[in-house]
Amino acid sequence: MDAVLLNSLQKSFGEVRAVNNLSVAVHQASVYGFLGPNGAGKTTTLRMIMNIIRPDSGQIRIFGGSSVEQAKARIGYMPEERGLYRKMTVAKVLAFFGAIKGLTGNELSGRVSHWLRRVELMDWASKKVEELSRGMHQKLQFAVTAINEPDLLILDEPFAGLDPLNTDLLKAIMLEMRNDGKTIIFSTHVMHEAEKLCDSILLINKGRAILDDSLSHIKSQRSSNVVSAELEGDTDFIEKLPEVKAVESDGHNFEITLAGNVDTQQLLKALVERLRVQRFEVKVPSLHEIFVDLVGASNAEDS
Amino acid sequence: MQKILKIAQREYIETVKTKAFLLGIVMLPLIIVVIIVVMKRMSPDKTGPQPPVKVAVNDLSGLLADEIKTSFDSHNQKNPNRQIQFHKLEIQQNSDAVEERARNNLRQGQVDVYVVLDRDVLDGSGKIHLYTYKQKASSIDILSTIEYIFYKTVVNQRYKMQNLSQELLEKLRNVPIERVEIGYAEGQDRVQNKTDTVLKMMVPFFFMYLMFLGIISSGQHMISSVIEEKSSRVIEVLLSAVSPFELMAGKILGLAGTGFTLVSLWAGAAFFTASSQGLNIDVTAELVFYFAIYYILGFLLISSVLAAAGSVCNTIKETQSLMMPIMMVFIIPLVSWFKVVQDPNGTLSRVFSFIPPLTPMVMILRLSSGSEIWIIEIIASIILLAVTVLVAMWGAAKVFRAGILMYGKRLSVREVCRCLLQS
Structure with a gap:
C-alpha cells in the first residue's frame, strides 16, 4: 500500500496554475524528495496533502483512505512557515502539541523528554520559546x-536555516525513522541534501512533474556517455576506436566521450584487451546536474 | 472533543496568565472604588468650611426683616461650614439707583446673591427675586437653601398675619410615609428607603453592564489570540493536528471560560461589597441561571463573529475597522437600558429581545428588572439565540478556514461571501 497517493491534482490561484495534473505514489518506508525551483508548487502540494488548502480537482489518498482528518494522528507535518507559541516554555509547547495529537499521561511526558533529548534541547526545557535561537527553534x-x-x-x-551540525543531526533522525518503517516526504531545492537522503524523487517545475522515479533508477538511466579511466600502456589507439567520439587526457587519467548509444562495457572490453586498466568509472551525473538540465529544458520548452 | 478541550485549556491558561487579563480584573473594581471615594470626598457634608455666602436683601414689603434675620441665624447655627452672611438689608428702597448699585455690587463680587422681596409678597401676588452674577456650579446647592429660607420666612409671616399657630400647622402637615416591599413569605417584609429604589434601577443595569464588559473583553482576547497565531505562523502547525473547526471551537470555549471567570469575579466582588455595605440585593437562583445561559450564548455569538473577523485580518490595526460596527450593535442596549427597565414588557423591549445580538443583554435587563416575563418568551428568545449561534459558528468556521492561511492581504467582502457559499 502507498502511504500517499496523488491522482491528477490541480490547483490554481487566480491565473496561476500552482499545481498542474500531478500524480504521485509515495511508497511506505521510503524517503521521498519533492524537488523543484522556488515557486514550483512544492509547498502547495504538501498543503493539499494536509488538507490545509483544497485541490480544485483530483484525489488524495493517505494510507489508502481518503480522509486526512482521520489520518492526522499518524502524520507529522512541519510547514515551511515556522511558528510556535512564543510565550510558552519549550517543554510546554512540546507537551501541548503532543496532547492535541492525541498523546496522554505517561506516554506524553515520556515522549516530551525523549524528543527534547533527541534534538539536544533538554537544557532549554524550561526556557521560553522566544529565547531560542533560530536553529534551536527549528529543532x-x-x-x-x-x-x-x-x-x-x-x-x-x-x-532551511540549520547549521551543518544540526543538519546532520536531523538527517540522522530522518534516516533512523525511515529504517523504523516510517515514510518521509520532504521538499527542498538543495540537491545534495536530497541526493544523500532520498529513495525516490519527484522533480516539479511550474506545477508539473518532470521527473518521478527512484534515485537509483534515475541515475542508471541517466548514466552519461562519459567514462573516466586511469590507463597504463600505449593509449593512442583509443581515439581511433569507432565507439569513441573524443578523448581528453591528463597523464594517466582519461576522459573518454562515447559516440551515440554505445555500451560502456564494449569500451571496457576493448581497453582491457590492449591495456592495463587501473580505474574505470562511468560518470554519473549529479542530481544537481540533472536538475539544472531538466528544469532548464522544461523552461526552454515553455518559452 | 479531546482536542477541542486541550486547545481550550491552553487558551484559558495562557490568556489568564497575561498581564492584560490580570490588569483587566483589577482595573474595573479599582475604577469603581476611585469613583466612590472621589464622590464621597465631593459631597458637601464631608468638605471643610467654605467661604460664607454674602447676601444683600431689599425688603420692599418692610415687614420681613426680623424674620429673615432669625432664619439666617438658625441656618448658620446648623451649618457652621457654610455660613450665610448678611451684606446689607435695605427696607423699602424702591428706586432705579438702588437696583443699579445692587447690580454693580453683584458684578464686582461684593455680593453673591441679591434678593428682592416684592411689596405685595405677603398678599400672595408678589415674588421673591433672586439675582446672581456668573453663578458657580459649587454654589447651586446654597442657592436653593437661600431660596428655601426666604420661602419659609414669607410663609411663616403669612401664618402670623392670619393668626394661625405655626406649631399646629406643622403638626397637621406631618404625615410619615413608609414604603414596604413584601417578600415571598411572612416575615420577609422590608422597609424601603431611598437607596432601595435606586438599587432597583441599578441592579439590572449592573447585570447588563457586566455582560457587556465580559463579552467585549473576551471578544478582544479572541481577536488578539487569532491574530497572534496568524502572525507567529503557529496556525499551520496547529492545523496539521486539528481541523479548523476544532481549533475555532477550542478557542471559543477557552475564551468563554476566561470571560466567565472575569464576570464571576466581578459579580462576586460586587455582591460581597454590596452586602458588606448593608445593601440588600435580591438575586434569585433563577436569575443567575438565566444570566449564565444568556451569557454563554451571547459570548458564543460574538466570539464566532470575531474569530471570523480576526482570521481575515493580519494585524490588530486591521481588525479595528471591523470591530467598530460589531461593537456598535452592543452599545444599543447600553443606550436604551432606561427605556427597557421602565417598561420591560413594552414593544421596544420585546422587539430588542428578538434581535439575536441584543437578546442576551436586553433579556437580562428585563429579567432582573423584576417584572413578570412570559416563560414562552424566554424560551423562544433562547431558542432563537441558540439557532443564530449555530448559524454564526457554521459561517465563522468557513471564513476562519479560508482566512487563517491568507497572509499579506485581507479577504474582500466578496471573497468572504464566496467562502460562505462554498460547501
Missing part, C-alpha cells in the same frame, strides 16, 4: 512534528 519545530511518532512525516524545507 524544536521538528520535535513538535515528530512528537506523536508519526507513520508519515511531511517536512517542508526541513534544513
